[in-house]
Amino acid sequence: MRILPVLLLLLVSPLAQAQVYKCVDANGAVTYTNDRNQGRGCKQLAEDQAVSSVPAPARRSSSASQPTPSNFPRVSPDAQRARDDTRREILEKELTTEESALAEASKSLAETEGRYQGAERRLPVVQNRLQPLREKVELHQRNIDALKKELGNLK
Incomplete structure (x- = not known):
């Protein structure tokens, strides 16, 4: 067979x-x-x-191989460090704001979920009420993750 x-x-x-x-x-x-x-x-x-279906490597742009022009503005290491520090401060403030917003959204979700017991939680009406709160919690968590990643990328 x-x-x-x-x-x-x-x-x-x-x-x-x-x-x-x-x-x-x-x-x-x-x-x-x-x-x-x-x-x-x-x-x-x-x-x-024989024919291969493997794509060719990406071509490099011509600008990548050109040297930096001599009249290109330069930033001193101290000025760059100050810029990086300012950026870090801004990101840390945003992170603090997002963490408090996440705590508030989580509290609101928990309070709303606490109003419903057992099988009542699975009702579509209740799920529709909870969904925006869950999305808000997820949004703040994604923002926190992105800010932490950005802070980790700083020198």
């Missing part, structure tokens, strides 16, 4: 072949396709040639 699916697979596999074309556009970018009409400059590849 296992031989039948294998034989069917072997019979169907030749139907999965297609002509592959190598196309070069005006910028010299090479694309491989099975649709010759996609662009000009397409040439059919030999059928016995």
Whole structure:
């Protein structure tokens, strides 16, 4: 019984072949396709040639390889340190604000959940009332996580 699916697979596999074309556009970018009409400059590849579906590595932008211009404004290490310190202070204040907002939202959610007992909590009406409170708690938690990550990225 296992031989039948294998034989069917072997019979169907030749139907999965297609002509592959190598196309070069005006910028010299090479694309491989099975649709010759996609662009000009397409040439059919030999059928016995192996074709890989692994994408090419991303090209680097030309600006990344250019040196910094000599007249580019420079920031002194002390000025950069002061900027970083100011940024850290702002992020820490935001973190404190978000933590207190999370505590308030969690308290509100807990109080609202406390009003309902047992099976009553699973009613759609109750779930609809609780959902915005849960979303608010989740939002504050995501904000806290993002702020902590940002603070961790500072030097």
